[in-house]
Amino acid sequence: MVHIFSPLTGRSRRFRTAVSTLALATVMATLAGCASVPPPDGSMNLAQSQLQAARDAGAADYAPVDLGFAQNKFQQAQSAMASRKYDVAGELADEARADAELARAKARLAAARAQIQQKSDDNEHLRQQIEQAHAHDNDPPPPVAAPASASSNGLPPAQPMEDLPAPPSSQLSSPQDQGQGTQTLPDQTLPDPNHQGGQL
Numbered sequence: 001m002v003h004i005f006s007p008l009t010g011r012s013r014r015f016r017t018a019v020s021t022l023a024l025a026t027v028m029a030t031l032a033g034c035a036s037v038p039p040p041d042g043s044m045n046l047a048q049s050q051l052q053a054a055r056d057a058g059a060a061d062y063a064p065v066d067l068g069f070a071q072n073k074f075q076q077a078q079s080a081m082a083s084r085k086y087d088v089a090g091e092l093a094d095e096a097r098a099d100a101e102l103a104r105a106k107a108r109l110a111a112a113r114a115q116i117q118q119k120s121d122d123n124e125h126l127r128q129q130i131e132q133a134h135a136h137d138n139d140p141p142p143p144v145a146a147p148a149s150a151s152s153n154g155l156p157p158a159q160p161m162e163d164l165p166a167p168p169s170s171q172l173s174s175p176q177d178q179g180q181g182t183q184t185l186p187d188q189t190l191p192d193p194n195h196q197g198g199q200l
Contacts, residue, residue: 039081040090047074047093050100059103062110070099 051070059067077092 037086037090039086040077040093043090043093043097044077044081047077047097047100050097050104054100054104054107057104057107058111059100059107061107063103063106066099066103066106070096070103073099 047070051067051074054063054067054070073092073096077089077096080086080089080092
């Protein structure tokens with residue numbers, strides 16, 4: 001009996017062996033690569049602290065979009081860590097940290113602008129109060145209304161009366177004795193209203 005060896009059979013074995021060796025080498029390189037990347041614990045911790053700082057700065061109110069991006073990327077980084085994809089987790093943690101820093105900066109800027117606007121509004125309100133106070137101080141006194149009786153009679157309004165000075169004591173008569181009847185007073189002139197003082 002004659003055995004015929006086909007040259008293709010020998011080549012196919014070598015080819016299979018080469019492909020198997022190459023596949024095994026690729027798997028080993030992949031496993032070695034995964035084992036050589038350490039877990040990015042530092043990046044994860046830094047991203048988490050920046051997220052908390054952004055929340056404390058009020059990013060939920062002033063920069064909600066950027067804070068949302070940071071939180072989503074941090075959650076993806078946590079999922080990659082759980083799957084032992086440490087290189088992906090590190091990249092996502094760095095992106096989450098950057099987004100959180102941006103959200104924190106925007107929140108601080110917006111809070112500062114809100115404080116400046118509040119102080120500006122307070123100053124404007126105070127300025128208006130001062131202007132109103134000065135306007136009231138400079139107003140002329142209201143006119144005195146004439147009595148209703150004088151204007152209704154058609155007469156000119158009455159002038160205020162001045163106090164007249166008292167006559168000097170020398171013009172006063174002595175007291176009357178009891179039982180003498182009536183006494184006539186000497187003729188007295190009225191004091192001059194333009195004259196100031198006690199004597200004529």
